[in-house]
Amino acid sequence: MLISWADLGWILLSLFIMFNALSVVVLSLTWLERKALGRLQRRLGPTRSGPMGLLQPVADGIKLIIKEDIIPSSSEKAIFWGAPLIVMLSAFMIWVTIPGAQDAVIKNLDLGLFYIIAFSVIGILGLVLAGWGSANKYGTLGGLRAAAQLVSYEIPIIMVAVSVAMLAQSLDMREIVAQQSSYPFVLVQPLGLVVFFIAGLAEVGRTPFDIYFAESEIVGGPFVEYSGAHWSLFFLAEYINTFAIAALTVLLFFGGWQFPGVELAGYLAVIWFLFKVYLVILVIVWIRGTFPRLRIDQLMAFAWKVAVPLSFLTVVMTAIYQFYGWPAWSLTLMSLAGLVWVGYAIYRRMAGPASRVAQTKKRIQARQEELMAARRNRAERTRRG
């Protein structure tokens, strides 16, 4: 007997609890996103169902479950059915080992970080299969875009995670958090945070990287033929992934449930952790409310020309810092220098169009001055008669 009945029961119970907790989280996320985005655009957001529209996600969920689940006749049935499950599975599997506090974890693994990254890649397969299996050209385009985008941005995420693991000298999530008791890693590795966050946005397909389901171009990409409960699985997975990226950002860079100077215990630690995660989510929503979407070739160029080299740079910098045993602030300086370089690189990337724009502006200004002068002359002449 590999596993006792009691352990099996305990695991099943905790999985059940995790499933429900994550569903509640997704409900709260949809509400938060719609409400925050509404206020950002000076709208009200959902108001009708429940106080402040709090029951809106529930109403949405009921509607999605009741809705007819249409399967296109030309689709590959098994794949069409299975794809959402694969996406869903990878989204949930990650959470087995993401801790919410010291003991709030289903099964802490020594190789936790490795496990998380390995399983998050499986979701890509589901997206590609969904796009291909629905026998829709928009779906195919979206699925291929998803494959290109997610595979490329996997690399920066892995490399930054490696540099964090080197800092903490562990792949165990609890150990990584424990290492940040004196200072969070964001202070020594800000470049890592920026790369990780941007790559994370691309990984879950949030604006400005919502390219594989871009509504205005390929009308939903892999999800275009899905409806009802199957579509809601994708929806669920997307939000769980967003939450996972936010949680990982907090765990790896903002010290998880560590409160500076105070030892939090029990529920307080979990609440503090959730508070941080929701703040990161709000930043994600804020970015969604500000930026347009990139094009697929620009996105790939950014991945391979900027994000991947920078993520390697973080690893090299961390290695040098570790090898020579320099003080922590030296890594901070190196990282900040890298960050400035990113800004400059993006600035240069955009310098072509921007300089043209400046030129246009200058020409317009010159013309306007000329016209103003002409107007003054005309007024002068009419005054003289």
Next chain:
Amino acid sequence: MADAARNVTAPPLDSGAAQARPVSGEPVEMLLNMGPQHPSTHGVFRMVLWVDGEKIVDIVPHIGYLHRGSEKLCEGEQYHQVITLFDRLDYIANFNNEHVYVRAVERLMGLEVPERAEYLRVILCELNRIASHLLFIATMGLDAGAMTPSMFCFRGRERIQALFEAVSGARMMHNYFRIGGLKEDVPEDFMPRLRELMPQIREDLEESDKLLSFNEIFLARLKDISPVTAEDAIDYGLTGPCLRASGVEYDVRKAAPYSLYDRFDFNVPTGLDGDCWDRYYLRVQECYESLSIIEQAMEQMPAEGNVLSSLGRRLVRPPAGEVYVRAENPRGEIGVYLVSDGSDRPYRLKVRPPSFCNLSAIRLMLINTWVADSVVILGSLDIVMGEVDR
């Protein structure tokens, strides 16, 4: 890529999708049917794209999904009823459409319009131009994936439409201009409301302008996408912002001043490269110009006076003859060719819609771009299908 697009000369169109072949003759991967139910084709426009991966190799546009036979309908309606049909051509810029039609009939009859009525018409038309351009900025942002500018712009448009409702009783299909003047004078609180509205529109416009126009990602999406040279633009009969973006300074309001436009000082902004960003930013600048025209009109307008000519309200029967009248709509030059046989209904009425002529260059613009660019390029043309299909 951009240079390649510049040098493309589009070969003659085949008759339909089934006959469509890629330009190069090489095999391509996929035929992508975009529209008529696509969210970004601005109505019921359909493009059949031949794509090689994500690159567009060839495109066949299909129009006619919104054909209502407006021109034929006009022959069956009396002259004052045709105004309601013109409201529904370019349903974003209703006042401008009404204006060009009533001017055509007035020209045919040799009618003098009271000055106050003409000033009010100009103010309303320019307000409508701003409302139309605000909608353009909003949809341009949405096509590029930005949500928030659209909300900012709709706020400004909503304020303008509330004023329109107070003036004409309807938010979009006004039916307010009459042959020889206006239906009735504007309400008493019109001028104070307009004065209050001007800074608000400017604020909404500036907010979305600051947020969107120079955003790096927005620039990367729009700058250098499908540039159209001045020669090509003239050859394809582009008018309005699409032509001016290519550097040609041609505006009917300046080239052949109609109505009262020779009394105002305003600039005709032009672009440098004729790419999508120029087409976008030119419209932003035009909004500011329109605001200045409205300010000047408010100063010059007589405070009192008749708003309907001596003809008054009665059935019009223009003398037999024909007339061609053109005007600068938000989307370009609109022309109305009107033939009268002396009866109370037009004998023939032909419209030269700006959207239709601008849309004809879509093939030149789209070949050799990306699928993601196609919606941006189509958005930058700013078509209204009601006008294209008539």
Next chain:
Amino acid sequence: MLNSIKGMFITLLSSAKGLREPVTRQYPATGNLLQREEAPTPVQPRFMGFPALTWDEGVGEPYCTSCMVCIRHCPTQCMSSTMKDNPLQAEGKSSRRKIVDSFEINLNRCILCGICVEWCNFDAIVMSHEHEMSTYVRNGDRVDLPVLLELGYKHQKETDWVPPTKRGK
């Protein structure tokens, strides 16, 4: 890069404003689970809703004499009517020799252009402020004389309507 950061601040500012005073308002509810009721957004005085017939209270009959002017000028031919001899005129109470017998407007066809009101010589038709008249029946919006008079009377009461021909210039 700088413009993107500027954009972030603009949206932050906007959300601060949105938290204080959102521009949009709640779509009016006519009572739901919590029995809330909100007033609809007021329309402008000149708002053109569906056309309706007015009621001459002094005499106690409609203004309309069914002269067919509105019907002839309607661009969409959405109206029809019949007339009869006015019984009140025989009694000497009314100056109208003919009066409307039946009147039907197909509101699904009406384009709310207001031409009928403009051409009416008897102040008989108004554009009411009614604009939410959807029904579940295909011909549910073909309204007849009593409904039109009711709509018109409601409009007269709500807006202190004065017949256009009696309005001072």
